[in-house]
Amino acid sequence: MPETATDVVPDTTAAAPLLDVDHLTIKFGGVVALDDVTFDIRPGEILGLIGPNGAGKTTAFNVITGVYQATSGTVTFDGTVLRKKKRYQITKLGIARTFQNIRLFPSMTALDNVLVGADAHSKVGILRAIFRTPYFRRTERESKEEARRLLKFVGVDGRAEEFSTNLSYGDQRRLEIARALATRPKLICLDEPAAGFNPAEKQKLMQLIRDIRDAGNTVLLVEHDMKLVMGVCDRVVVLEFGKKIAEGTPAEIQADPAVIAAYLGVEEEDVDDAS
């Protein structure tokens, strides 16, 4: 199963990384949430970021999307160092994300939710809106077409005019992905997209993630569900207690003694011996 995922991927090792996380450390007061973590994401791949609870996955995620600032170390995206960048600027650079606990705009329609994302890359202005300039009308039309297309892509097109709060749980998760895709990201970060899904829905989600990649995006996936991660990711980075303990293809990760130790729990000395 994991091998099939690696087979379809062209070798991207040679290409320059899209996102480069270099010796990243984050401290909250005395707590070290991330300790000297280094990894990169290559264009066109699906990278899984896993680890036990509290390993620092979401923290890493939040640094990449600009919610937290790094204590030391750098994150470089597509040649730009992400430091002191506003969150919306990072979005415009080409990083989009979804949320672990769904954060849609509840009293806006599904279509409007996606439109907010789609608006990210057109100029907005009150005067443009008042005078309905040709630019305004053209981009508005394009945004609407794009939003409808994305709703269809994730499979919630039948409910475009419904309020997002009235969609089913699974549809809300998919709508969040559509909203993130609407910002035309180069890298899309999915924060536990399978949480609360049944096996059939997970299967569909795996296909959706592959479709997103095939549409030319790069995917960073934070997920607890091992079957999903191993089934869809090209490479996996494993964190534990803020440190990177392993990196490699799903097959390598599954065989890695340090990872097995982290997930199943092994005596301290055994881990040292193993690694």
Added chain:
Amino acid sequence: MTSLRTRLADAGDWMSDRWAPVRSRLGKKPVKIPLIILGILLVYSLPILNPPLISTPNSDFPNVLFTVTLYAIVAVGLNIVTGYAGLLDLGYVGFYATGAYVVGLLTVYHAAWPFLLVLPVAMLVTLVTGILLGAPTLRVRGDYLAIVTMGFGELIRITIRNTEWLGGTGGIKAIPAPNSLTNGEGEPWFSIPHLHWEGLSPLIDLDEQTKFLVFGVLDATPYFWLALTALIIVILIERLVKNSRVGRMWEATREDEDAAEIMGVPTFKFKLAAFASGAFIGGLAGALFAAKAGYINPISFPANLSILFVAAVVIGGSGNRWGAIIGAVIVAYLPERFRELEDWRLLFFGAALVIIVSFRPQGLFPAYSARRARRAQREAELLTVGELDPEQEEAKRA
């Protein structure tokens, strides 16, 4: 009690469902536009028609209409800030005062510019004031923002009171009326007699005539026409902005500021834009007020006026411009209509507000979204109880 409340709240929805087919037919433009024009003309002619029951027996009706229209302008402006962008502004009177004082200062106190020139200047000055006050305050959220804006509203009033250059406690007197539109000889083009009602039979009252278009001291009708025209223009422009991506970004910011930011919305910029747009419109209302009143002083702009403005928006339905306008009509009109109750009217007014807020917590005319969301939720509840056949509903919708 609860059931009565839900039933009353549902009555509104039932009405809107009932009228849906009529509305969709009205939605076709050829029928709709003449009806709208007729409605607008009717509102314009209200001070002339002086209709019984609606007219205020114990205070000058055109004057009341003017005040109501000013409140409606204010409500539309405040609805952008509070309703669309979700920023609770408890100091809106500050912008109203700024607009009024710019008119006072430039038409009589420091210069003698004509009103039509001062009006845009007043609005621009208020816009800048909005940006200056918004830039530092909009970094705080929620209740804190409400407190800070309230402070700024007071700050403006106190600054005026203590600055001689701005008129001080004495205020500014003899603010000239807007220039009248007259024919070559300085006479009004024509005069319109008002109607006077004996029971239900209308009589033409030749003693009370409105000169077109002379802004005098006694007759408030031309001021009402001016304010109503301003209100209509404001609504037309506000609609264009609301139904654009600016409106969407305001809503997204209101719903979830962090998520909006991560979706590429520069939320601070948009909050500031909402705040400044609101100020711009508040300045317009203030300028019209000064031109009509002829005399302004700091006491004209107390903090509780801000609260009344917010009450208008919330009662009518925050986030819905028509709701906000109706809220303004209620807040400004009811106390004048029932003037004969003297001091009791404030008690009744308070009771009316309490009743409205407890039975329709979303306001009398909640934003379309709130209304539809509630109906959908009820549908979902019925589905779980099993009273509604989902397939049948789907078929009905299709």
